[in-house]
Amino acid sequence: MIYKLLEPSTPILNIRMDEFTIEELKEKHKLTPLELLENLSGTMAAMGGIGLSANQCGLPIRAFVMYTDFTNKDVALFMNPKIIWESEDTEIFKEGCLTFPGLFLNVKRPKTIEYEYMDKDGNIQKSKFTGLTCRIFQHEYDHMEGRNFTQLVSRLKLDMGLKKAAKMKKKFEKTS
Numbered sequence: 001m002i003y004k005l006l007e008p009s010t011p012i013l014n015i016r017m018d019e020f021t022i023e024e025l026k027e028k029h030k031l032t033p034l035e036l037l038e039n040l041s042g043t044m045a046a047m048g049g050i051g052l053s054a055n056q057c058g059l060p061i062r063a064f065v066m067y068t069d070f071t072n073k074d075v076a077l078f079m080n081p082k083i084i085w086e087s088e089d090t091e092i093f094k095e096g097c098l099t100f101p102g103l104f105l106n107v108k109r110p111k112t113i114e115y116e117y118m119d120k121d122g123n124i125q126k127s128k129f130t131g132l133t134c135r136i137f138q139h140e141y142d143h144m145e146g147r148n149f150t151q152l153v154s155r156l157k158l159d160m161g162l163k164k165a166a167k168m169k170k171k172f173e174k175t176s
Contacts, residue, residue, distance in 0.1 A: 003043045003057035008099050008148075012055050016146040017062035019080040022122045029061065033120035037077040040065040044075070049098045051136040053143035056099055064140035068133055079118040081141055084126070086110035093135055095149050102165040107152050109138050 006013060025031055031039070036054070044052035044065055051066035063079040089111045096104045113134050116126045129137050142148055150158055 001039045001042070002046050003039060003059075005043075005047065005056055005098055006058055010058075012058065012060060013099065013143070013148065014146050015055075015060075017055055017060060017144045019062050022118075025061065025079075029059065033077060033079065036061070036063060036079075037065060037075070037120065040077070041075040044098075047098050051140045052098060053140050055143055062144050064143065066133070066136045066140055070132075077120060078115075078137070078140070079120075081115060081117040081137070081144060083113050083115050083138070083141055085114040087112040095135070095139060097139070097149055099148065100150065100165075102168050103150070103161050104165075105149055105153050105157060105161045107139075107149050109135055109152075113138060115141075 020028075022033060025033065025036065029036075040052050040054060040057065040063075043057060044050070050070075051064060053064040054061040061079075062081070063077060064081070065075050065077050068074050068076045087110045090108050091111050092106050092108045094104050095107045096102075111134065112128065112130045114126065114128045115137060116124055119125050139149060142152075153161075
């Protein structure tokens, strides 16, 4: 199933998602972890993304998918994710978001994180990310916390990014 993405002003995108159990996922949302993985990863691929949170699709679930290996196109499901450590070293990198098509912003984030999550079998796993996977995890994790990348830049940088996105949209519409 391919989900429709929500508009940026939709309230669920500004609410911290609560943790859940696999039983609650099955009972309340009529989804197994595998179905959630397939639906979210299918939607992410259809939209051309590299990560996607359940709440971006209207599901009030603390879960997201993301590419963990771009060479092999591996996608993982992270349920009830938690960042348990972040490096003091940071880097700035351009990010986009499927909720804000055409908007790209330079965002400063920790270079390395350690995290834990519930896997598809309900077991708690711990691991570490650096590089692009670290950034994607943090971006999607922000959605779980009810915030997004536009809140991590100055108003000036956001306004400049929005103007550039609007200009690109107009240019695209003229050529279509």
